[in-house]
Amino acid sequence: MTTETLSETDRGKESLLYRSVENLEKVNSERDLSENWYAIKLLFEYVISGEPDPIKIDGGYDEEKTYEESIYLIHADSFESAYEKAETEARSNEVSYQNPYGQQVDLKFVRSLDSFHLFDEEPSDLTEVYSRQLTAHKHTNTNDFVKRMFPETQEDKSTD
Template sequence: METNSRPPQTKWYAVKVLFESVHSGGSDHQKNENNDGNNIKLFEESIILVKETNMEKAIEIAEKFAKKAEHESLNSFGETVKHQFVRQLHTFELNDDEITIGTEIYSRFIHASNENSAIDVIKRYYPEVLGEDGDTE
């Protein structure tokens, strides 16, 4: 009996992961433009592109890549900075089989109340794009 087994079809996935920069050592009294002595933490969202047969496998591979990306370095203040993988946040299945210019690699819907304006959403989720006066331009 002949079987016509095809390999499982692969799809593209964009897996969003979260990293945290953990500082240790150095002087407690030192301030820099990124911390200002206000106990500010630094987190990084990263999107890892994976081609795999299903979402679970894509997440597994992205997490392996994220763990491999962990590293330590010494900053200019004598502090050890550990760039640590925290967790996978979201996975987006791409609608296109081929990656070309203009391919959407990530999208999410943000649920907000009817009272929230676009500026309210930007202030909450993307404060880094705001000007010093709180304006988006």
């Protein structure tokens, strides 16, 4: 698309985007790029094996599979190095233990999910450590979107 075919609004957006990229390039050229901060999102799985001790089963017991998202703050010289560092740390945090029901639990690193480059030179109070954009159909209701994408934020409405 050429600039001549852009609306006034689109030209303004294009100009703003160009200035933003230009400013980012300037900031990066002035910084020592060998020392950046990254947030790496990782996925872990709790693998449970064995049968629960029937005597120990209580109201807290369930048979759902559990995954854990974890975000590590990494100081590295590149995205690749940050991923490598995060994945090495994640593997070193794999553990095995017995749950209260007598079953073996193995916390296993599954994979890296995402990364985020922090633009602040040093993290401090209110530093954004992770961000992602999510898209949905333009008629999507916000409450429905939150329920679908972030079910963990919903209060349990079930009664005992």
